[in-house]
Amino acid sequence: MKINAIITIQIFFVLWAIRSSAQQTIPEVESLLSKMTIDEKIGQLNLVTPGGGIATGSVVSTNVEAKIKAGQVGGLFGISGPEKIKMAQDYAVKHTRLGIPLFFGSDIIHGYKTTFPIPLGLSSSWDMELLRKTAEIAALEATADGVNWNFSPMVDIARDPRWGRIAEGAGEDPYLGSEIAKAMVNGYQGNDLAATRTMMACVKHFALYGASEAGRDYNTVDMSKIRMYNEYLPPFKAAIEAGVGSIMTSFNDVDGVPASGNRWLLTELLRQRWGFNGFVVSDYTSVNEMVAHGLGDLQAVSALALKAGLDMDMVGEGFLTTLRKSLEERKITEEDITAACRRILEAKHKLGLFQDPYRYIDTKRPQRDILTKEHRKIAREVAAQTFVLLKKHRNTLPLKKEGTIALIGDLANSKNNMLGTWAPTGDPQLSIPILEGIKNVAPNANILYAKGANITNDTVMAKNVNVFGPRVVMDARSPEEMRKEAVEVAKKADVVVAVVGEASEMSGESASKTDLDLPETQKKLIRALVLTNTPVVLVLMSGRPLTIEEEMELPVSILQVWFPGVEAGNAVADVLFGAYNPSGKLTATWPLNVGQIPIYHSIKNTGRPQPSSTFEKFKTNYLDAPNEPLLPFGYGLSYTHFEYFDVHINKDQVGPEETVSVSVTVKNTGDYSGHEVVQLYLRDVVRSITPPKRALKGFKKIFLKQGERKTVTFDLRPNDLKFHNAKLNFVSEPGDFEVYVGTDSNTELKTTFKLVE
Template sequence: MTNLSIENSKKTALGSDLGNDANNRIESLLNSLSLAQKIGQLNLIPIEGKPTSEHHALIAEGKVGSVLKSNGAAQNRALQEIAVSNGQVPLLFQEDVIHGYKTITPVPLAEAASWDLDLIQSSAAVAAREAAASGLHLTYAPMVDVSRDPRWGRILEGAGEDPFLGSLIAERRVLGFQATNTLQTENVLATVKHFAGYGAALAGRDYNIQDISERELREIHLPPFKAAIDAGVSSIMLAYTAYDGTPLTCNEFLVQDVLKGELGFQGLVMTDWETIPNLIKIGVAEDLKQATLMAISNNVDMDMTSNAYTLHLKALLDEDKISLDIIDESVRRVLRLKYTVGLFDDPYLYFDEQRETNELLKTENKQTALALSRKSMVLLENKNGILPLDSSNSNLTKIAVIGPFAKTKADLNGWWFAEGNPEDTISVFEGLDTALAGKIKLSYAQGVSIDKFTQSGADLIPEAIKTAEEADIAVVVLGEEYWMSGEGGGTASLHLPGLQEQLLEAIAFTGTPVVTVIVSGRPYVLTDIAKNSNALLQAWMPGTMGGKAVADILLGEYNPAGRLPVTFPYHSGQVPIYYNYKRTSHTFDAGENDLRYSTTYRDVQSEPLYCFGFGLSYSKFEYSNLRLSSQSMTLDSSIIVSVDVKNVSERQGIETVQLYIRDEVASVSRPFKELKDFAQVLLLPEQQQTIEFVIASDKLGFIGKNLSTVVENGEFTVFVGSDSSTNESLQFRLS
């Protein structure tokens, strides 16, 4: 059973007081800096590829405090030597290490599908070790934006649609980056992003400003940030977007009142890429000087890539539009991070080339990546138990591996693959070929081509049909190319790009059983895909070990255990669709076709194709004897919800038991149900185990009329089951 608490975890509260000695050293250094050097500490510049003489000059003059996009122990040491030898403050090196550095793990949405908090933390720890060994101090992760719209490309970078699950994962990823590895030089500083509400992008288009209520902000978008802050995250990145009409860069309510006041964040606040000049584009600043004033007045400490601070802070100070104190306070926060990673004692602490060679892609790292790849994949269909494939079956002699993503490597790594090399990635074809060598013959056909979103490659379909006809089983690997999801990767259509659906239909028509594997960074509409598949596996973008993980699942070496962290729509028109919708005045029962006035669709079902929390296993589990320790509780007490779960199959497997709660009557409209706890349990064949959940008042609170958390007396319904569609429930009363 997964332990949802964080007992004995090392939390590094990087925004808190570092102690008298550290603070004295920081103050001494701060007082020794010239104004130009102070402003330089707030300047974050990109160095993509090899540094130029201009980069060297800026560093030597103290006009740069941090560098992003420069990778490798040797290169970063050389840049650090320039800074130190010229009497400047050592540089802080930063990078987008989102889901692995050299060993690429599944994209974060896929990691969330594992519902395995320990494994997610281990994945972040692997990324931290590799990044730190390559001369990096800070990563721009975790992204904790909650999203309910699969059209938004960056949904792949978060934990899905649920703020509770997202909060647990945010905490673990922060701990994984900052505090899991034994040595200081094996950890990196984490940056939680994008504060706040960025995941509510209008129409699924990235950077598109959406007006959301303060209630939605507090109920959905803020909880994962609070979890990251409570876990000691070092820095926070502000969103490109706006809240209540004011961009985050200059939004004093969210930064001053909420972030620093209510959430108690004391760490560093940075912009996203050129966010300060974006104030001009958005139309709230006349020029860069005004935008700079708005940002620094809002205590935005670090300017990423725009040079706004180096260009305008001195003039703003000379004109008495800002005080030196506000600059000093931002510099202090930069210096605290540099002290935390040891740069005051040894500027070259992270630049060990031998350690870099030993760490990257080492066996232990790949084993963690494989474990997470396997556990993140979600079995969506398995008609007549066609999976797992039995390689010892004499009737199974030839498998056709078909599809534009059967041999792809780069697309398995997804967006934000840091220094990952596609050549190090195991494709699906390679994974099957290695596993079946000498046992079963494999054939291959590309099927169609992927030319952006055009319908191309129809001439390849006949060959795929012939290949399928000559095989006993067809494994068809469909999906999207790595660039189609991720930042800027919004799509209007949620059907697989190109002619992939037509390809699958043609293969299914041959009568050869079809096992479909989906490689994607977002939920697609798989309604027709499911109809034409005997089995369907959502493999996501699974990273370096992805092909082996797929083979392990298809061949039964691993029993699938992934559960969806996001709803898969039945039809694109349902979007946004999610499980924890608010209760309404009319029914949501699509089965009542004679009821005209219902909150349903006339042309398609209202339910999703696959609900939040859904996932199949090769094992079968039965739930029974749902019970409560009491029918009532008080604010100061708790009750225990118990359920018996039995593996009624001949194969051991992992079940994710999920607890949902509904507040029956509240002062504001509440969701139909909300995830409040879960447990993963490994059960042997015919084994039964009692799963217990403790319900205390903290699981019953909500954002009340005054927009603060309240707990109200009344009736509550508790649901326990294998996914969010469960209706097995009991009631209790809080009084």
């Protein structure tokens, strides 16, 4: 026993030495630290926003200029532009004792001025190079405006569409979410953080924020560590392995302790187990909010956060106003403050700010690098690849570029709703609405437009979503009058295109909902349009999965376009008229109704599974609804048809360190060329903790011409067979595995293999 203990201790110190050697000290930073007073170190831990710029929260910092000159600010966010950035940097560099430069952050969630589709939409492309490119363009544009730190990507796993912030992430799956996390970090940061075209990424929200109870923002989260490790933490770990420079904490608690003050989360897991050596920033006033959580007054929670491993306090200024007192009362140590300050200074060093505080300030760059024709062209192409064809009815789609088209819906001609939620750096007035896009793509068609209905007739809802400007504009006419006009227009047309769904701020932060149906006024409009017997295409805009059982049963085609960004109208028109064949696949399951939530593809079996869709007493089911969702994860149709066959595996048995290859042939048997996302799911049949029914372990996006076939091969590597067991060890276990390959998570085409000792 003693020998084993000694060996364990020796291994620990070897690993610690390896980790420590990997985190080399930076002489320039250490020299600066040796000169700094306690107050100057505390000042570096303070992140503020001056207001009057980009709104991202309800609190605005005061006396910002004076605080910068007093050495009480480490970074700013919410401002941009070379002139403003230079003015603020001058305050820090020229008017403080040590001239420590600031860094400048911003929420650049899905593009800077060139706004791409919302992240949930981007994830639906299943194209990692495409996502990396959008992040690269965002970094190029943001740095041209002086911003060098981005509060993105958001990698929270989200399985409750009531939660509005599902719009900001990659959906429900940890494997796909991890791949997207890596792509986005690589796009923002590139290979050189000090390059003036790259910026530091900040992965958020650490951790578990997407599992807020009842889908209500900022709410409690409670889950086992097994679920954390296997389902909610992987995208964060992937971002760290990709080299992300910073991490933002979440608002929720983790094991009863709010994330911003959770030492297990920020130190034991993040730094000691995962080896993260960047810095950690709180979310907007989340340190102060620990008071409302019930953990003490501002001084107490600020000390708790610092001791836990939080380095920077966003806006709340609890660090600035209380840490000195806590130091004097020996509730924290000088080393606690120095360690946090060191990490902030190291980040500034990585950004090249000590070498040149003004390196990101170039008055020529905004005109050259921001919202260029090339960027808009890419935004248009990207958006088209995110749309998901939910339903095809007869041969309505693609549309012909001739005849008379009735374009119906408030969202069809609304610049204010094209960018979607969390696009604070974009200008909605520069967006292309769908009416304009259709006219651009089909100039020879006769377009008749009618509003048809307000987005909602609920005045309270309208007020709540119009916080950042008019997203829902109430028409002076009655709903009946607007609907009658739309019906008359529809009767004159060869086809109806009805643009329906959410206003942009009906999803996003502080936009949780308990009702995911389309607003009743829009449902009435759709019913009336269908009764005209004119073919109807629904273009559906939303930031989340919706409950559209009624609409799916109507004789209509449905194209989900999320919020497509600055080139919205042109991209939608490209897909409607067949210039691009829709290839998007859902990255979050669409429930039949809210009573099924949470519902996701990798759910586990119970001890009493229901073997079919037929109700059986004393099985896991509902009296009033089926178990199956409306639309499964990975789902998405095409104008053409893809046939899968000849699934093959290269070996029936594999050892724990071997790779197994799975191949499948895919043929385009339809009338159009197009992309298909081939998906691979794995089922571990028997293991020491209950396995999910299926887990995504691979995907490839391929292009097939009409009549073409391709063989797609996936390599399942040793880590793909592993999971975190009851002791949180990452292991694989011998036994049988089932492999499913197909077009979505419901595919039945499968093969098997055995993992042996």
